[in-house]
Amino acid sequence: MNYPLSKLPDTGTSIFTVMSALANEHKALNLSQGFPDFNCPDPLLELVYRYMREGFNQYAPMAGVPKLRENISLKTEKLYGYRPDAETEVTVTSGATEALDAAITAVVKAGDEVLLLEPCYDSYAPVIRLCGGVPVYVPLALPDFSVDWDQVKRRLSSRTRLILINTPHNPTGAVMAKQDIDMLANLLEGTDILVISDEVYEHMVFDGQQHYSALQHPQLRARSIVMSSFGKTFHATGWKVGYAVAPAPLTTELRKMHQFITFSTPTPFQMAIADFLEEEAHYLNLPDFYQAKRDFFVAQLKGSRFEIIPSAGTYFQLARYNQISEEHDLDFAKRMTKDIGVAAIPVSAFYHDKTDHKYLRFCFAKDEETLQAAAEKLVRL
Structure with a gap:
């Protein structure tokens, strides 16, 4: 049978699914996909x-x-x-x-x-x-x-x-x-x-x-x-x-x-x-709620080799790793998930041509216990 040609031939499974699956496989802390690990009100x-x-x-x-x-x-x-x-x-x-x-x-x-x-x-x-x-x-x-x-x-x-x-x-x-x-x-x-x-x-x-x-x-x-x-x-x-x-x-x-x-x-x-x-x-208190989480996560990473400019909004924090590795960000993110036990999203996934500026995206919509445990692992890099 001749199946129809794909309408999106260069599109595969989303990076969020890929990294979450990898996190599950290696029992890593999942700071990749953008969802809280706490319940709604x-x-x-x-x-x-x-x-x-x-x-x-x-x-x-x-x-x-x-x-x-x-x-x-x-x-x-x-x-x-x-x-x-x-x-x-x-x-x-x-x-x-x-x-x-x-x-x-x-x-x-x-x-x-x-x-x-x-x-x-x-x-x-x-x-x-x-x-x-x-x-x-x-x-x-x-x-x-x-x-x-x-x-x-x-x-x-x-x-x-x-x-x-x-x-x-x-x-x-x-x-x-x-x-x-x-x-x-x-x-x-x-x-x-x-x-x-x-x-x-x-x-x-x-x-x-x-x-x-x-x-x-x-x-x-x-x-x-x-x-x-x-x-x-x-x-x-x-x-x-x-x-x-x-x-x-x-x-x-x-x-x-x-x-x-x-x-x-x-x-x-x-x-x-x-x-x-x-x-x-x-919703009026959300800025303070999430800024506290951002500040906590950034503070925990102060001893790391990541370059961090605190996020101005969202519940995502970018971290540049060029002082740690010259690997492509997708390769580095996968290795970090497997070897260090923390999953993040490589920012090249958000560029049509996979431009790599050595940034990872971490989701800080997590309990402090999760953020601290992740930071302790990341500081070892």
């Missing part, structure tokens, strides 16, 4: 149980439970000074990854160019390519992984359909300043170029900085689809609940895709999150 769990027992176990409305969409709208207004219409501009999705898939599929056609700032999350480019789009890569500037807007401007063309930004940034932990958001808006003025803004780590910004959302800029939000993640915010990545905020015309097109990808997201999770969103303290 007990009151939120109780709400899920309650709604399950009360019979909220059938399909939710395609666009999301109305109360959840309304509370997302209110939360957006409190944080960013803009209240999207809950009925026409807010869509609940099965994780932010599904929202990204729906958004890209909705707006990218064959031959369209999409600007990606590298390193970038590994799901962006494959979806663009599956739509017939052309990823155009713009490298972030080392050592702080900032955006070179002059270079972005040079890469724009008559075929540019979309720019995809991510702040706070995975994998680097960089955070765009208000100036960056303003520069992006100015750059796109007078064009029909759209923006997808991946803001799933919006509540993890440290050292007194602020997260500036595309929704805060009137001209930018008119052309933007903004993604967020309750899985990240509530330590429940396995629930796969996210959402997208966009102007009504873009939301209409996004929902056309969403209804044929997952149709709806689990009802008891939506009902519980709708209630729990009214407890603002949880």
Whole structure:
């Protein structure tokens, strides 16, 4: 039998699956894949149980439970000074990854160019390519992984359909300043170029900085689809609940895709999150919660040979190992997992051409006991 040719012939199993499997095989501490090793808040769990027992176990409305969409709208207004219409501009999705898939599929056609700032999350480019789009890569500037807007401007063309930004940034932990958001808006003025803004780590910004959302800029939000993640915010990545905020015309097109990808997201999770969103303290306290973990992890690594600049956001910390080894970062990460017992993600996996700057990404969304045990091993390198 002749099987059809692969649509993604150069794509294999994701690096997250590879490194987590290797960690399991060698019983290593898994600081690779981005998930907490602690549970989500007990009151939120109780709400899920309650709604399950009360019979909220059938399909939710395609666009999301109305109360959840309304509370997302209110939360957006409190944080960013803009209240999207809950009925026409807010869509609940099965994780932010599904929202990204729906958004890209909705707006990218064959031959369209999409600007990606590298390193970038590994799901962006494959979806663009599956739509017939052309990823155009713009490298972030080392050592702080900032955006070179002059270079972005040079890469724009008559075929540019979309720019995809991510702040706070995975994998680097960089955070765009208000100036960056303003520069992006100015750059796109007078064009029909759209923006997808991946803001799933919006509540993890440290050292007194602020997260500036595309929704805060009137001209930018008119052309933007903004993604967020309750899985990240509530330590429940396995629930796969996210959402997208966009102007009504873009939301209409996004929902056309969403209804044929997952149709709806689990009802008891939506009902519980709708209630729990009214407890603002949880997400308002997340910056302090995760900064304490970052600070603890960085302090534990002070005696190591890694070069570390504390992460400005997300729950990821980069560490440069060029003083330890000249190995390619994938080889070094695999050896470290097997021999040292700590798994991390090689940052080359976030570049289309596997650019290697000798960085590893560690997830510090872990209990202090896990972080300390990992650091003790890493200091021995």
